[in-house]
Amino acid sequence: MxxxxxxxxxxxxxxxxMVVGNEGAQYLGGGTNLVDLMKDGVEMPTRLVxxxxxxxxxxxxxxxxxxxxxxxxxxSDAAAHPEVRRRYPALSQAVLAGASGQLRNMATVGGNLLxxxxxxxxxxxxxxxxxxxxxxxCSAITGEHHNHAVLGWSDHCVATHPSDMAVALAAFDAVVRYETLDGTHEIPLSEFYLPVGATPQHETVLPSGALITAVSLxxxxxxxxxxYRKVRERASYAFANVSIAAALDVHEGTVRSARIALGGVASCPWRARVAESVLQDGAATADKFRAAADAELSAAKxxxxxxxxxxxxxxxxxxVLTELAARTK
Structure with missing residues (x-):
């Protein structure tokens, strides 16, 4: 270092x-990602706050x-909180699937998003x-890319976003709160991450020096x-090949509401709005769930x-949708 x-x-x-206007300054949360990148020579901050x-x-x-x-x-504290577990179980499950206990004890919610x-x-x-x-x-396009993006990628980057927590937050319409020297601001998580486009180095809409202060649900x-369900290449902690956070409200065999977000498939958590639209007011059957998945994934490349x-x-x-529908009967 x-x-x-x-x-x-x-x-x-x-x-x-301490950070605004200082290009070499970065915020430090748990350090579970930043410190590794510093060791690799990818990140070289001159000041950690x-x-x-x-x-x-x-x-x-x-x-x-x-x-x-x-x-x-x-x-760890977010996943274990009784209200998170009761009201947003997929979020608790996603956090627990994301890393070992030692890492969860250090990693922070704000750092996880970034x-x-x-x-x-x-x-x-x-x-x-x-x-x-x-x-x-982009070396991955012609190189090793078996675990890279199939949705929303560009010729400039095919990498995926690694967060499990962010996938569940995306499904629940979370809002990111942040501070600048001008005051307090909010932005929906659905607008927080930038499309990969031609500038993959710009990942979020956060202004330079802004500090995430909270996430609201x-x-x-x-x-x-x-x-939340995560498919990975080994039983121990690993990044998702594909993951899903889903919620389903079924009444008398009809879908009244559905929330679906995917991880491991794009540069950011992928809210499956096409699939949700197909499901709305439709039959809660395996055939309908399959049709919704096909409609969403028709854009895959x-x-x-x-x-x-x-x-x-x-x-x-x-x-996952079939399992959720069965619970409501």
Whole structure:
């Protein structure tokens, strides 16, 4: 690692002033991603601003019946909170599927949203990567890409977003709160991540130096009937080949509401709105679930070695929705 300065502010504005306008400064949460990238020589900050001691942790009730999860809340605390488990079970399941207990005890909710891709080419400074070095090319397109994107990718990047938690948050219409020197702001998670396009190095809409302070979850009648499932290459902790967060409300055999988000298939959590539209007011049957999956995945563009993800995603959507429908009978 290169030498860097370390600061531990106690107030949000103090943290902001240490980062805003300083290109070499970065916020440090649990460090479970950033420190690894520093060791690899991918990230080389000159200043780390530790935000773990800011008053930004905890889970609390929100006006209107939702929940607010502070940005420095550890993944372990978020997953174990009784209201998260009761009202948004897929979120708790997603966090528990994401990493070992040791990592969850350190990793923060805000940091989880901002973690960088686990593409091997991105993590290797000797390899071309447009996300790390814009204009250098995407090595994965013609190289090793069996676990890369099949939806929404571009000729400039085919990497996937690694977060499990963000997939569940996407399904539940979460809103990201953040602070700048101008004040407090909010943005729906559905608008938080940028399309990969020609500038994959720009991943979110956060202004330079902005600090995520919380994630809010709106009250939802369907979210208690939700499930997260992750398919990975080994039984121990690994990044998703494909994952799904789904919620389903069925009444007398008809789908009244459906929420579906996919992980491991795109550069950001993929909200399956086409599938949701197909399901709305339709029969809660395996044939209908399969048709919804096919409609969503008709936009898929698999690469040479990852076409299996389309089949896997289709089967996963059908299986999880079938299980959720059976619970409502």
């Amino acid at each position: 290169k030498e860097f300065a370390y600061h531990r502010p106690s107030q949000i504005r103090e943290a902001l002033t 530790d935000v773990r001691h800011l008053p930004l942790d905890g889970v609390r009730a929100a006006p209107g019946g939702g929940l607010v999860i502070g940005a420095t809340t550890t993944n 973690q960088r891709t686990r593409c091997a080419y991105y993590a290797d400074p000797s390899q071309p990567c447009n996300k790390r070095s814009p204009g250098s090319g 709106p009250k939802s009648a369907v979210s208690p009937r939700s499930q 698999p690469l040479r070695d990852n076409g299996y993800k389309v089949t896997l995603a289709r089967n996963l959507i059908e299986a």
